[in-house]
Amino acid sequence: MTDVIVTANSGSSSLKFALYPAEAGARKPLLRGEVTGIGSAPVLSARMGEHALVVTEPLNAIPADATHEWLITQLLQRLRGEYVMYRPVAVGHRIVHGGPTFEGPIRIDETVRRKLEDLVPLAPLHQPHNLAAVDAVSHIAPELPQVACFDTSFHHNQPRLAQLFALPRRLSDEGVIRYGFHGLSYEHIADVLPVYLGERANGRVIVAHLGNGASMCAMNGRRSVATTMGFTALDGLMMGRRCGSLDAGVVLHLIEQKGMAAADVHHMLYRESGLLGVSGVSNDMRVLEASSDPNAREAIDLFCYRAIREIGSLAAVLGGLDALVFTAGIGENSAGIRSRIAEGAKWLGAALDAEANKRGETAFHSNDSHVALLRIDTDEEGVIARSVAHALEQGGACA
Template sequence: MSEVILTLNAGSSSLKFAVFEFDTTQTTASISGKITGIGRAPEFSARVGDGADLEKGILNHINTASSHEDIIALLLAWLKQHLEDRPLIAIGHRVVHGGSFFAAPTRITDDVLNKLETLNPLAPLHQPHNLAAIRAVSKWHPEVPQFACFDTGFHQTQDRVASLFALPRSLSDEGIVRYGFHGLSYEYIASVLPHHLGQQADARVIVAHLGNGASMCAMKNRQSVATSMGFTALDGLMMGRRCGTLDPGVVLYLMQSKGMTVSQVEALLYRQSGLLGVSGISNHMQVLQDSDDPHAREAIELYAFRAASVLAGLATAIGGLDALVFTAGIGENSALMRHLICDRLAWMGLCLDSEANDENATTISSSHSTVTVLKLPTNEEAVVAKACRSIVANRPIQK
């Protein structure tokens, strides 16, 4: 009877899951899905490997006050019915911040959990919910080993200079440095680049992970050289609700002159800014693209301006640019945003094939472009499953 691995990616109001066969190298999940609207009106959807719907609907029997513990219990019970008694050999979690404690995938113990909990303030939108899912699984299935895979881990290849802030050395030594995020996404894209770029995969590549959370990573030899996010997932690009890079003097002004508390500033920067704050309409790119409101267009233009500026800066870290990869929700689905960003970077040799871009093709650069431009789906769950397989089988994790 074949064994399976479950991967979980828990957010504040959603839980994504995927089931992978243990004895295989396949990156496609046999079952995947998500529960959205946690704390409001939970909805459940699941599909099998070929994309066919397995289940979809509103969870009327789950009340609006349901916690991650309740949702995990529901999911595990549902999976037990659909796994046909196939044993669950491991559960892997996406954990956003490993801090200076963890880089490689790690088996979760009480000590590991306690250390990860100290990082909650550095990723308040993600870390507490990642850990809540781990604790919930421990309650319902304490016998199943759990593993944490860190978004910060991929960036450990960066030179020390790339990780430093211009702060007193004592603070850097305490761990106030640039960690970078979205590492599981970048690791997956790095693993598939040879299939799309051949030998150019090891050249100068920038991957743009553009979604509600967004960042970019400059790579050489498919390793991280520099990235846009830093100490927290608030840094870098403009995002759905997050401001991205901000003059630190703004924070001082808000607290000293506007009398805002730490909690109020945190809410402003993490939840009320970005596309939502600038547009005053929505944090969803498609909603803004469909709007006639000039504030929506301004938010779109600012997003593109900031993204192009950051991308150009990252190119200096790798001495130029041979390939650009768009991925994640906006990167994969917004032809307009890809066009606006690349149009601002025409001076670097980027030239899109408008028809290919509009059709969401894989290669969207024109024959005249000196930079290859790709649009690739990411698969963080496959990276987590691969790490679990390697650890359980007691073999090195292959990149």
């Protein structure tokens, strides 16, 4: 029987999970899977062992309204039945918002759980599902240690000026600051950058985490110095359903002049905007790229335009650019989006090798490019597993 750490990465309509050997430093999962379409038509894809065997099947036995709690419960029950060769010793969770309190991975107890609940309003699409997974494990396997790993931690030590809003100081003192997100993804990229860039990995790097949720992070010395997301995961780049950066006056206008309730504005900005709102077609970039609808084309154009603008802003903070890295669903899989954004960074010295980009190669810059262009798969689950192993070795928390 193999002792394993279970990782749970709960999204708004998905659940990624993996089993890692419990020893610290383990980088290859024994099993990795994902359930997509939660709430509509759940589908499971799983990958086990070194042979990279992929098994995909509709979860016909799961009702369309199945919850994250139900799925986590099923996973743990299977580990105690069908997959008894694996013995869970701990569960690590991606928790989107750590607020001003949590600087690093921490073991979840009742006090921590209450504090995480208080942060739900700051990440309404994700935090409830994150905590639902925690509660499901507590119910079915209360003896298992659980560790929270935060998307905000990687940005916690940014320069103070990068964190502040120009609001009354009392609000900043209360924690109304820029936190940044996708930190587990950025932590992975920072960890593996030396493999691809050598000493240049410690230079001026912008990482573009482009998926249904999207953000960018400026790194120097492989540490976050600025990022596009702020107080919540609504800020910054245009996303699948979220609007990204928005003049606060628009919100006031919608409430004061259009008579919209705050809850309706909230719903629109988080669920009806972004690629979906502009295109009127889909929040899925693959669907938009295949569409002939001019509104779909405009949504893609705006997505790329906003990304290019943010690269300029982050490059200004860094004082130049040595590497531009693409990761996450769109960044890893859309050669067209990578090409358009990289072309927008030509003024910084980026030169694209179009054929290498089409082939999906890790490095797709031309020989005369002054900026390295890289496509690197993210691995949030691996970061979680190693953080849990380290936290357990330390007896609970590691900041």
